[in-house]
Amino acid sequence: MSSNRRAVRVLSIPANHPxxxxxRPAGVAYLPDPDIDGNWWPHPAFTAQYWRELDPADYPDILxxxxxxxxxxxxxxxxxxxxLxxxxxxxxxxxxxPHLEDQREHHERLQVLVDAAAATLTLTECAAEVLRADYGVEEPIVVKHPRIAEAPVRAERGARAAVFVKSLRGNVVADPAFYRDIAAEVPVDVHAHDVPATAELRAGLAETANLRLIVHEPYGDEALFAAVASAGACVLPYTRGTHSGWLEMCRDHGTxxxxPDCGCYASQADTPEAVAEYPAGDGRAAGxxxxELLARGGVPYVGDREAQLHEVVAAHAAIYENLAGGAR
Incomplete structure (x- = not known):
């Protein structure tokens, strides 16, 4: 971007998310997230009133x-x-x-947004195919999910699977039978936050053969990366959703x-050898x-994460510059 022109101003919703x-390209100014009782949501820029009341001098170049x-x-x-x-x-x-059981209104909202979009991006060819077939997006732009961890942790890889349920987000299986069924097929560590939302699950997993329950406060990056890097394999216990930053973090560490066979999780991986698909919600199949993955051993990430990140950033820079060129 030319040094004698001001930075492209982007209202990214959200802006301060990993x-x-x-x-975010260099030379692009992201407008700050609002502070709504300590959160950035519900973001007021999703309302017509926000744009009608905004001084044109304060318009961003792009939403x-x-x-x-x-x-x-x-x-x-x-x-x-x-x-807008x-x-x-x-x-x-x-x-x-992933937060919603009934997807009908989500799909309707998504259709409205992509119909109005000057550019529609997504993270996998799988999702791009859905956008073309179901939403009429003629040319979705596929940009890969960038790395989560800048450097892989070196750890001795164990012979047990791991499942990280955290605080049981809406699309995470809550039924203890799912995890007991995994344990019937493979030794497994279930990591769960020590919060009321996981209490029933934790009680249902007590003294399960082949299953080690690890109750913890939320991990910092160092502890989390070490746990993921030492797992023989990780199981994503999701019932719905599309893409996963958690999968990317696992792959950063060669895990x-x-x-599950919902969404585009399998197609997100860097190599087919790094994933094994199971019917969503089927603990025996997940186990x-x-x-199968434990028998293969660790699978180092296939590709160059640094080069990939440069490509992703460059793709966003080109889109922003193209759309904002006439506004600056």
Whole structure:
């Protein structure tokens, strides 16, 4: 970008998220997230009123939507795009929203956004195919998910699978039978936050043969990366969703991943050898998938993460510069 022109100003929703910070090009100014009781959501820029009341002198050059639009109705999103005075970029992380059981309104909101978008991005060819076939997006742009860990942790890889349920987000299997069924097929460590949301699951897993329950406070990066790097395989215990930053983190450390057959998880991996797919919600099948991966051993990431990151950042820089060129 030319040094004698001001930086492209992007209202990224959100802005201060690890993914959006990772893909942010140099010389692009992200407007700050709002502080709404300590959160950035529900972001007011998803309302028509926000744009109608905003001084034109304060318009960003581009609105780039990543997440957070589930807080508004499809009609509110329609009103917003009708009032939007700047180009819209949409990155489709979630064809299905992991937080929602009923996806109908999510799909409707997503359709409104991609119909209005000057550019639609997504993370896998699998998701791009859905956007073309189901949403009429003629030319979705595929940009890979960048690395989570800048350097892989060197750890002795164990002979046990691992599942990280954290605080049981909405798309994580909560039924203890799923994890007991995994343990019937393969030795497994289940990592769970020490919070009320996991209490019933933890009680249901007590004294399960072949299963080690690890109850913990949220891990910092160092402890988390060490746990992932030492696992023989990780199981993603998801019932819905599309893409996974957790999968990328596992692959940063060469850990193979058992993935459910929903969404685009399997297609997200750097190499087919790094994943084994199982029917979502089927613990026995998940255990067998993990056992298959354990038998293969660790699978180093295939490709160059540094070069990939440069490509992802460059793709965003080109899109921003193209759309904002006439506004500066």
């Amino acid at each position: 993914y959006t910070q990772a893909i 780039h939507v990543h997440f957070g639009f589930e807080h508004y109705t499809p009609d509110e999103i329609r009103d917003m795009v009708a009032a 005075p700047v180009p819209l970029v949409v990155t489709v992380h979630d064809l299905d929203n 193979p991943v058992a993935v 067998r998938a993990a056992q």
